[in-house]
Amino acid sequence: MHRNVAPPNRLAGSQGVSMRLYALSGLIVLLGLVALRGSHSICTSGAQPIGHLSRQTLDQCFAATRLMALPDRVKFWSRRFLGTPYHSDPLGEGRGDHDPDPVWDLGRVDCLTFVEEVMALSYSNCWEEFVPNLVRLRYRGGKPRFSKRYYTMAKGWIAAQVAAGRLQDITRAVGGRHVKKVSLNLDRRSFWRPSYRARFALLGKFAPRGKVRIVYIPLRWAIRLADRFPDAAVMHIVRAPTRTSPYLVSHTGLVVHRGGHVYFRHASRTPGRRKVEDRPLDEYLQSLSRFLEDKGWRPVLGVNLDRIRVPRHNQVVSSQKAGK
Numbered sequence: 001m002h003r004n005v006a007p008p009n010r011l012a013g014s015q016g017v018s019m020r021l022y023a024l025s026g027l028i029v030l031l032g033l034v035a036l037r038g039s040h041s042i043c044t045s046g047a048q049p050i051g052h053l054s055r056q057t058l059d060q061c062f063a064a065t066r067l068m069a070l071p072d073r074v075k076f077w078s079r080r081f082l083g084t085p086y087h088s089d090p091l092g093e094g095r096g097d098h099d100p101d102p103v104w105d106l107g108r109v110d111c112l113t114f115v116e117e118v119m120a121l122s123y124s125n126c127w128e129e130f131v132p133n134l135v136r137l138r139y140r141g142g143k144p145r146f147s148k149r150y151y152t153m154a155k156g157w158i159a160a161q162v163a164a165g166r167l168q169d170i171t172r173a174v175g176g177r178h179v180k181k182v183s184l185n186l187d188r189r190s191f192w193r194p195s196y197r198a199r200f201a202l203l204g205k206f207a208p209r210g211k212v213r214i215v216y217i218p219l220r221w222a223i224r225l226a227d228r229f230p231d232a233a234v235m236h237i238v239r240a241p242t243r244t245s246p247y248l249v250s251h252t253g254l255v256v257h258r259g260g261h262v263y264f265r266h267a268s269r270t271p272g273r274r275k276v277e278d279r280p281l282d283e284y285l286q287s288l289s290r291f292l293e294d295k296g297w298r299p300v301l302g303v304n305l306d307r308i309r310v311p312r313h314n315q316v317v318s319s320q321k322a323g324k
Contacts, residue, residue, distance in 0.1 A: 043080075049276075050080035051107030055127065062126050071232035073122035074308055078254050078265050078276075081118065084109055086267050086274040091138070098146040098202060104134055111252050112157070114267040114276060115234060118254070119166070119308060136311075137161070140206065147206050151199065153236060153249035155186060155212035158306070167234065167306040174228055174305055175217035182301060183213040184241040184248055191243040200246070214238055214248050216302035219289060226282045229305060231257040235264065236304040237288070249304070255281065 043053070043061040053061070061080070065073045087108035092101030106117065120134035132142070140148040140160070150156040161167040172179050186208055189197055200207040216238040217225065229235065237251040253266025256278065263278040264285075288300045 049083045049107075050077075051084055051105075053080070053106075058127055062124065065122075066125055070122060070308060070310060074118060074232040074254065075256055077121040078114075078118045078256065081106075081109065081114060081267075081276040082265075082278065084114075084267070084276045086110060086269050086276075088269070093144045093146055096146060103144055104131055109267045109276065110269070111267045112153075115252055115254065122308070123310070136164075137166070147203055149203070151203055151206075152186070152208050152212070152246050153252070154184075154214040154247075155208040155210075158214075158236065158249070158304075162306070165309055165311045168309050169215070169304070170230065170233065170307050171215045171217060171303075171305045174225060174230070175221060178221040178225075179215050179217055180302070181213055181215050182238065182241060182248060183211055184246070185211050186246050188243065189246075192246065193244055196246055208246075212248065214304055216304050218302040219285065219300055222303045223282055223285045226285060227262055229255045229262060229281065230307060231255065232308060234306040234308060236306070238301045238304055240298045240301055242298055250300075255305075 043057050043064060050058075061076075065076050068076065084106075085108050088110050089099075090101060090105050090108045090110060091103065091113050092099030094100065094103045104117065105113075109117065116134060116137045120130055120137055123133045124130045135144050136142040138149065139145065140150065150160045158167065162169060187210060189200065214236075233255045235253055235255050236249045238248055239250045241248060251266070253264050256263045256265045258278070262281045264281045265276070265278050267276045268274060268279075285303070
């Protein structure tokens with residue numbers, strides 16, 4: 001007795017396999033989107049300091065900033081550093097006898113390297129552009145050599161960034177008739193601390209020389225005008241000159257407007273703080289005179305202000321993407 005058995009439906013079988021593969025691929029895509037959204041959320045929320053972010057999340061951060069204007073990039077990237085621990089002089093040339101510290105380090109900063117890395121990230125559209133931009137900010141000719149560092153702030157680093165078009169001094173524009181000037185002769189080194197004289201000797205012919213000048217808004221007027229300080233500007237703390245030091249600028253950070261208030265975003269080395277933080281600008285300025293007087297240190301004269309700009313030449317960043 002023969003039974004009528006239907007032949008196997010090969011088409012139906014292949015369709016079943018296809019459907020399973022389609023569902024599996026859909027699940028993979030969904031998981032990828034979830035992971036992507038998760039990394040994008042971490043990037044935009046600033047919940048983790050930048051030194052803890054994965055390369056994938058950093059790529060998402062670059063994508064999120066691609067169409068931002070430069071001041072918005074500066075605020076975006078600087079926010080990612082909040083909570084990053086303070087460490088004095090964390091960067092070097094990555095080799096050599098003088099300073100083998102890494103060329104970049106997002107996991108620890110001092111006041112200047114915080115500003116430098118924020119600027120370099122803000123000038124960049126992808127990770128590959130970050131280190132070249134950072135090196136251009138830190139070294140004469142964009143070559144990571146100890147002798148090519150921009151040493152001292154007023155005569156070295158600030159002057160170099162202004163010359164390259166990366167910074168524009170806006171101190172007079174904000175402070176008006178209240179602005180003053182201070183100067184220091186860098187050729188009179190007899191009474192400098194030994195560490196300063198040794199550093200200048202290592203720099204050789206590239207050591208800054210001659211008279212250095214910087215304009216500043218006196219501290220009492222800076223306190224009154226704090227709410228007028230532009231968003232995403234660089235603020236330098238100017239102190240009284242002394243014959244034992246080549247420095248007129250002792251600290252630097254960023255002015256940030258947030259939620260209707262003005263903050264100083266900086267890498268603080270104050271005991272008990274020692275991290276990148278947002279501090280109300282007027283509160284910070286008012287604390288300077290009290291803090292330094294208590295410590296017996298030379299007084300703060302006031303502040304110098306610079307606007308961050310897209311550099312005129314030698315830039316890696318695409319000016320179209322940085323809102324030039």
